[in-house]
Amino acid sequence: MNPQTIRPLDRRLAKGLGWFSIGLGVAQLAAPRSVRRLIGLTDGRGVNLTLRAVGAREIASGVAILSMPGRSRPVWARVVGDAIDLGLLGWAMRDICKNRTRLIGAMTAVVGVAALGVFVGKRLGGRNNIVTRTITINRMPEEVRRAWVAFDDRAAEALEYTSFRAAPGGRGTEMVLKLPRHLKITESDLRRFKQVMETGEIVHSDSSIHRGMHAAQPSEGIPL
Amino acid sequence: MRATCWMGRHDVRVQNVPDPKILNSRDAIVRVTSTAICGSDLHLYNGYIPTMEKGDILGHEFMGEVVDVAPGVTNLMPGDRVVVPFPIACGACAMCQAELYSCCENSNPNAWIAEKMLGHSPAGCFGYSHMLGGFAGGQAEYVRVPFADVGPLKIPDHLDDEQVLFLSDILPTGYMGAEMCDIQPGDVIAVWGCGPVGQFAIASARMLGAERIIAIDRFPYRLKMAMERAGATDIINYEETNTHEALNEMTGGRGPDACIDAVGMEAHSHGAQYAYDRVKQVAKLETDRPIALREAIRACRNGGTVSVIGVYGGFIDKFPMGSVMNRSLTIRSGQCHVHRYMRPLLERIERGDIDPSFIISHRMKLGDAPEGYSTFLHKEDECMKVVLHT
Numbered sequence: 001m002n003p004q005t006i007r008p009l010d011r012r013l014a015k016g017l018g019w020f021s022i023g024l025g026v027a028q029l030a031a032p033r034s035v036r037r038l039i040g041l042t043d044g045r046g047v048n049l050t051l052r053a054v055g056a057r058e059i060a061s062g063v064a065i066l067s068m069p070g071r072s073r074p075v076w077a078r079v080v081g082d083a084i085d086l087g088l089l090g091w092a093m094r095d096i097c098k099n100r101t102r103l104i105g106a107m108t109a110v111v112g113v114a115a116l117g118v119f120v121g122k123r124l125g126g127r128n129n130i131v132t133r134t135i136t137i138n139r140m141p142e143e144v145r146r147a148w149v150a151f152d153d154r155a156a157e158a159l160e161y162t163s164f165r166a167a168p169g170g171r172g173t174e175m176v177l178k179l180p181r182h183l184k185i186t187e188s189d190l191r192r193f194k195q196v197m198e199t200g201e202i203v204h205s206d207s208s209i210h211r212g213m214h215a216a217q218p219s220e221g222i223p224l
Numbered sequence: 225m226r227a228t229c230w231m232g233r234h235d236v237r238v239q240n241v242p243d244p245k246i247l248n249s250r251d252a253i254v255r256v257t258s259t260a261i262c263g264s265d266l267h268l269y270n271g272y273i274p275t276m277e278k279g280d281i282l283g284h285e286f287m288g289e290v291v292d293v294a295p296g297v298t299n300l301m302p303g304d305r306v307v308v309p310f311p312i313a314c315g316a317c318a319m320c321q322a323e324l325y326s327c328c329e330n331s332n333p334n335a336w337i338a339e340k341m342l343g344h345s346p347a348g349c350f351g352y353s354h355m356l357g358g359f360a361g362g363q364a365e366y367v368r369v370p371f372a373d374v375g376p377l378k379i380p381d382h383l384d385d386e387q388v389l390f391l392s393d394i395l396p397t398g399y400m401g402a403e404m405c406d407i408q409p410g411d412v413i414a415v416w417g418c419g420p421v422g423q424f425a426i427a428s429a430r431m432l433g434a435e436r437i438i439a440i441d442r443f444p445y446r447l448k449m450a451m452e453r454a455g456a457t458d459i460i461n462y463e464e465t466n467t468h469e470a471l472n473e474m475t476g477g478r479g480p481d482a483c484i485d486a487v488g489m490e491a492h493s494h495g496a497q498y499a500y501d502r503v504k505q506v507a508k509l510e511t512d513r514p515i516a517l518r519e520a521i522r523a524c525r526n527g528g529t530v531s532v533i534g535v536y537g538g539f540i541d542k543f544p545m546g547s548v549m550n551r552s553l554t555i556r557s558g559q560c561h562v563h564r565y566m567r568p569l570l571e572r573i574e575r576g577d578i579d580p581s582f583i584i585s586h587r588m589k590l591g592d593a594p595e596g597y598s599t600f601l602h603k604e605d606e607c608m609k610v611v612l613h614t
Contacts, residue, residue: 138318171318188336195330198316200296203370204247205348207277207358208333215279216351216358217227218244218368 021062028055040102072125227364233271252372283363309562398424405482430455488534511538
């Protein structure tokens with residue numbers, strides 16, 4: 001995982017959302033009846049089962065957020081979950097509502113948490129966030145810079161975000177890219193560039209020439 | 225061509241697949257004349273190595289005749305007889321220049337998978353999972369060899385295949401295991417595991433001047449070979465004797481100066497500890513059973529070296545770090561940097577210091593590879609090493 005320059009507050013908010021999901025999920029899974037009363041729904045087997053399923057999803061969502069700190073995707077997934085919950089609660093309002101005030105309170109809470117999710121998701125995925133990628137190439141900085149400019153369009157576009165510094169002890173060049181998120185240059189892209197610089201070309205295996213998984217055996221025709 | 229394909233746990237089949245082609249400008253195509261089943265292939269066979277795909281061609285110990293070279297290969301010609309080292313190395317990156325060929329930075333197209341598992345990626349390897357590049361292996365009639373200007377070693381005609389085949393992996397691996405012990409005159413070396421790599425570690429420790437070499441295994445035929453062929457001076461059958469006590473007795477209570485783990489991730493033992501590791505491994509709470517490694521660490525003398533050449537894949541449990549730290553042990557390890565050792569070891573073979581063919585117990589046709597795997601796994605018929613001829 002790459003280090004990303006993310007505001008500490010956003011990271012903390014995302015973490016809070018993650019733990020909130022896990023707490024809510026555990027409550028829904030373990031004590032669906034109490035949750036049901038709390039949000040003002042009538043009794044019923046289907047209601048309890050639905051609450052449990054939603055609880056399991058909340059836990060998964062919380063674990064995803066906590067295990068990918070600073071990533072926006074699991075936060076957005078959580079927002080989608082909130083939208084589903086709002087739909088369910090709206091449907092409940094018509095059919096199985098026991099206490100209207102409580103149910104409206106629950107819906108308000110979901111909207112509030114969803115709004116927080118949207119805020120955090122936007123901040124984490126925002127274009128202002130920088131992704132750092134680095135690689136060391138066994139060539140002199142000037143040579144690496146020249147080759148990088150000519151490597152492809154994306155490399156040329158990324159040049160202004162790229163620094164080329166001599167590695168300690170004359171051990172080649174450390175390339176450091178601090179990229180805005182819309183410039184999609186991966187570690188694998190940098191590795192291929194390194195291969196070209198150091199070996200003259202991109203290195204292939206019998207399976208790597210295919211998109212997706214392929215058995216490590218030769219194939220008819222070369223789908224390059 | 226026909227090739228030995230991994231089809232799942234305990235399922236390898238010799239199948240017809242397309243012939244290899246040149247994909248890079250420093251490739252060669254080699255017609256395989258001899259290839260061997262490695263102990264580490266059994267980890268694949270047993271399903272312990274992740275990122276295998278149905279149809280993957282196995283085999284990383286092989287040799288043969290060059291039949292085609294790409295324009296970038298100027299040191300080989302069709303007709304040359306070569307042994308191919310199992311790690312694929314570019315020869316140009318910082319690791320290769322430091323002669324750490326099995327850590328080549330450019331030869332693994334799937335480095336991102338290895339990075340996730342291991343932190344950083346090692347070199348690509350023939351026939352050994354997609355994490356290590358997804359390269360087709362050499363238990364086949366033909367094989368594509370990338371960076372053929374760096375790896376393959378030309379073999380003079382007066383040496384036959386069986387004398388030099390093991391330069392591809394296990395002889396250098398055993399040698400590196402002994403070399404990492406930094407053997408001084410008078411040293412006592414203990415070797416866990418008397419499979420092919422263990423035998424070569426023993427033979428190498430002898431070549432490098434160890435005074436006593438203690439071989440540890442549970443199969444009498446392997447211990448016998450260690451004594452009679454490889455050059456061990458003492459043996460311990462761990463099913464009959466307590467290894468730690470026996471080593472203490474042999475070394476005046478001090479422990480061996482260096483210990484070599486030539487066992488790796490699928491160690492056996494008896495009693496509760498084995499059951500413990502087996503359960504944890506099945507439950508995926510650890511990926512490897514480090515029984516030999518734990519024993520080697522605890523047995524080694526204060527300030528001694530533990531040299532790990534047995535293959536480990538992932539994570540281990542109950543690692544005796546307290547013993548390492550408090551007793552000033554040095555742990556050295558690595559996939560063998562085969563390229564570094566091939567030429568000097570070829571010279572030793574030519575001089576007659578060692579004839580590695582002594583370990584071969586079974587000679588089969590390529591088509592019998594499935595039987596070879598099964599025989600080797602179950603140690604049937606005193607199986608030590610299976611060589612497949614095409």
